[in-house]
Amino acid sequence: QRHYEKLKEYAAKLEEYVEKIKICGEDRNSYSKTDHSATFMRIKTDYMGNDQLLPAYNVQVGVADEYIAVVDVNQYRSDMDCFIPLMNKFYTTYGFYPKYPVQMLDMVLTTITSSVSSMEWKNI
Known part of the structure; x- marks a missing residue:
């Protein structure tokens, strides 16, 4: 028992x-x-x-020519993990990838350099 x-x-x-x-x-x-x-x-x-x-949540805001172009909310802790989904969302919205991708988080602009290798196949 x-x-x-x-x-x-x-x-x-x-x-x-x-x-x-x-x-x-x-x-x-x-x-x-x-x-x-x-x-x-x-x-x-x-x-x-x-x-x-x-x-x-990790909120990513993509800005193009001082206009908010795309917004994405993710569960990822790292900003680098959120960048590729943000670019894919930009592509599905506008049909092309931005020529000079810059990421904006908490009103601070940060140039993305470490994920270049993962974006090269998309010609970004």
């Missing part, structure tokens, strides 16, 4: 873990209990500069 009860507990835990892995997905290793699509990111929140892990 004791082994049967223990086996039932293991089966219940296995179902719980399968559900959690299903929510988390293949690309991530964490999720928020309140917002399953958000990813935990380090965000400075207080006046002392202490950071906390909070559920958040």
Whole structure:
């Protein structure tokens, strides 16, 4: 009887873990209990500069000639992981890739240099 009860507990835990892995997905290793699509990111929140892990999204804004051309919201923590999906969204919207891609995040312009090799096949 004791082994049967223990086996039932293991089966219940296995179902719980399968559900959690299903929510988390293949690309991530964490999720928020309140917002399953958000990813935990380090965000400075207080006046002392202490950071906390909070559920958040990475918002990318593509600007062309001082106009907002494309906006993308992702679960990726790194800006470099968000850049290629932003360029693909630009392409699906306008039918071409920008000649001089620049990424704008939190109102700071940053020239993309490290993902050049992954974009060369698209002639960007």
